[in-house]
Every structure is written in structure tokens, then in C-alpha cells.
Amino acid sequence: MKTPRAYYQPLAIGAPAPYRELPTRLERMIHFVPPHIEKMLAKVPDLIESVDVILGNLEDAIPADQKVAARQGFIQMAQENEFGSTGLWTRINCLNSPWVLDDLLEIVPAIGNKLDVIMLPKVEGPWDIHYLDQLLAQLEARGGIERPILIHAILETAEGVKNVDTIASASPRMHGMSLGPADLAASRGMKTTRVGGGHPDYSVLSDAGHEAARTTVQQDLWHYTVAKMVDACMSAGIRAFYGPFGDFADDEACESQFRNAFLMGCVGAWSLHPRQIGIAKRVFSPDPNEVSFARKIVNAMPDGTGAVMIDGKMQDDATWKQAKVILDLAERVASKDPEFAEKYSV
Ligand SMILES: CC(C)(COP(=O)(O)OP(=O)(O)OC[C@H]1O[C@@H](n2cnc3c(N)ncnc32)[C@H](O)[C@@H]1OP(=O)(O)O)[C@@H](O)C(=O)NCCC(=O)NCCSC(=O)C[C@H](O)C(=O)O
Numbered sequence: 001m002k003t004p005r006a007y008y009q010p011l012a013i014g015a016p017a018p019y020r021e022l023p024t025r026l027e028r029m030i031h032f033v034p035p036h037i038e039k040m041l042a043k044v045p046d047l048i049e050s051v052d053v054i055l056g057n058l059e060d061a062i063p064a065d066q067k068v069a070a071r072q073g074f075i076q077m078a079q080e081n082e083f084g085s086t087g088l089w090t091r092i093n094c095l096n097s098p099w100v101l102d103d104l105l106e107i108v109p110a111i112g113n114k115l116d117v118i119m120l121p122k123v124e125g126p127w128d129i130h131y132l133d134q135l136l137a138q139l140e141a142r143g144g145i146e147r148p149i150l151i152h153a154i155l156e157t158a159e160g161v162k163n164v165d166t167i168a169s170a171s172p173r174m175h176g177m178s179l180g181p182a183d184l185a186a187s188r189g190m191k192t193t194r195v196g197g198g199h200p201d202y203s204v205l206s207d208a209g210h211e212a213a214r215t216t217v218q219q220d221l222w223h224y225t226v227a228k229m230v231d232a233c234m235s236a237g238i239r240a241f242y243g244p245f246g247d248f249a250d251d252e253a254c255e256s257q258f259r260n261a262f263l264m265g266c267v268g269a270w271s272l273h274p275r276q277i278g279i280a281k282r283v284f285s286p287d288p289n290e291v292s293f294a295r296k297i298v299n300a301m302p303d304g305t306g307a308v309m310i311d312g313k314m315q316d317d318a319t320w321k322q323a324k325v326i327l328d329l330a331e332r333v334a335s336k337d338p339e340f341a342e343k344y345s346v
């Protein structure tokens, strides 16, 4: 563990100083693009308009013989487009793979000044973050990169979940964390073949003899991990995200999984297909009715203290803070998205 004074020192002479506060950005969806496919790259200019974050994926889902093409496609995509307020991220290959070193040695010098965040898969502990942190500082110094490239960890191994707190606070370069339910299921030995979502057999059965027919209610397989991740991230001042939902045919289930994550404290999720962009936008923007109720609370308690009754419900300092979370998010959404600005009447 570093001493407080050393924590914010650049790790290489000439590297930019780490951020003390994360840049404030709207990140309702991290949209995955496979950059080895020409027709997908052609969609990037339109995607920049419609998503909050665009990510060039280099890891899983890219065939081994297309890894170099994906890396080159991502660099080309970054060079040929202007991203404005839309975040530009990449997911590099994992640290024990044969591709990761070239991912970093080629991407940082070529487009390091445009790249906001590197997503690091299969993070096991703080040592993975420390390695990438040091290497990025060296590459930033050598390439004259002007602002630090942030690290986003994927929480997708049993060991990573065990070490989630120390991963979250491993470096001021940490941006946040996403749940990777597919790899995590494999790592834990779960008996599923899905990318996120629930399972009909993971359920609770009502007692015998109390009803004519016993009922079962499906439970959320990811509740424990999302809660653990949110606590680790929020206490370290970084952001938590739900990851992918693989059943593109079941928009309702995708929306339900995203909404549970939103209510639990996550700020966004991954979109793997264009149809999931609208779902994430809808879910991770606060409900206009909640926004107007939050406004009532803040208006009734201008200094955030005391107790008042609104619509029959008691409000106090703690609900004032909840209201502030919703209003601050609504403000960020409204500043990017005119459709929501109108719904929130701002
Ligand atoms: C899975 C896909 C290859 C499916 O693509 P396709 O077969 O083309 O689907 P459709 O015909 O339904 O597509 C309709 C049109 O939409 C375009 N499209 C599809 N996906 C994207 C996209 N991601 N971005 C932009 N545009 C997209 C198609 O080109 C079609 O356009 P048109 O021909 O003009 O009509 C594809 O969706 C895909 O590759 N998605 C990303 C998959 C991915 O990144 N997977 C890895 C992340 S999940 C993971 O790694 C697990 C995690 O780590 C964990 O452990 O949990």
C-alpha cells in the first residue's frame, strides 16, 4: 500500500499526473464494436452520435487469427473519427495472452491522446492493476501523452471477486469496474451456459401445504456480486457497471437485468448489439417521475436537514442525499440528451 503522498505521484518521469477526481461523464452504455469487421467500422460515425461510450473490443469474441486486424481496425477507427463528448475505450487482451503487449505498445503511441479508458479483462488482484499502471505511465511519458489513460477492470474471476476491494483502490488510474458474468460463471464452476441474466432453476420454492399449487420464484444469480462490486467501487470513489447480456432476442430480460443493476448503484452496462443501446439509455437515465419527486424533496429541505412529509412519506437528511444522486444524474443526462432534458423539464 502506498503512502498518501506517493499515491498521486506519476509513475514515470514525464507521465501526466493522475487525476484526483474522475472526469464527470455520462456512461450509460459501453457499446462494443468488433473492429476487425469492416461493415461494423462503417457504423462508427452514427454510433458516436447515439452512445455514451464506444469501445473497440480486442479480447474475447475476436478470433485468434483476427487479433492483429482488430487492433489495426481500432487504431484506424480512433484516428478517422472525432468523438466529442462520447468516450473512446478499448478492451485489450488479458495480461497472460500473447497479444496484450503489442496491444499496448501499438495503441498508446498511435492514439493515446484520444483514448479515455482501457478495459482490462480477468483482473485477479491489485498486482494486475499495478503492472498496467506502471507500463501505461512509461508509454505515456515516451509518447508525450497529455492526460492519464484510465483503467477499467472486469470482475470475472472468483479470485477477482475475493480481491475486489483492493482492486478498486489499487491506483488513482482506476475508472471503475464491470461485472463479467460469462467468465465469472466459468471461473466459479457455475452450471450455466449463458452470458448474464438469470436461470429458471435458480429459484425459491414456496412451502408445501400452504397453497393449492406450490410456486417458484426465480432469484437473481448476480445479486451478491453486484452488491459487493458496488460497495468496493463507491467506497473507492470509482464507478460500477453491469456487463453484457447475451440473449439479444429477450429485450425484456435484458432490461430487467440492467434495471436491477441501476437500482443497486451501477451507472451503466455494456451494449453488444444496436438494439441494446436504447434499453441502456432508458434504464440508466432516471425515471422522470423519480426526478420530479426528488426535486420536491430538495425544494422542501433547501439545506438538506430536518424532517418533512411529502405525499404521506417522511423525508429527512438521508432521503435528501438520495434525491441529490437522482438530480445530479438527471442534470448530466439532460446536458447530453435533449429528449431527456424535455422529460425532466430542465
Ligand atoms: C454478435 C454479432 C456478431 C451479431 O452481429 P450480426 O450477425 O451482424 O447481427 P444482426 O444481423 O442482428 O445485426 C443487425 C445489424 O446491426 C449491426 N450490428 C450488430 N452488432 C453490432 C455492434 N456491436 N455494433 C454495431 N453494429 C452492430 C450489424 O452489422 C447489422 O447491420 P446491417 O448489416 O447494416 O443490418 C455482433 O452483434 C457483435 O459482434 N457484437 C459484439 C459481441 C461482443 O463484443 N462480444 C464480447 C463481449 S461479451 C464478453 O466478452 C463476455 C464478458 O467478458 C464476460 O465474461 O461476461
Ligand SMILES: [Mg+2]
Residues within 6 Å of the ligand: 060, 121, 154, 156, 180, 182, 183
Ligand atoms: Mg469475459
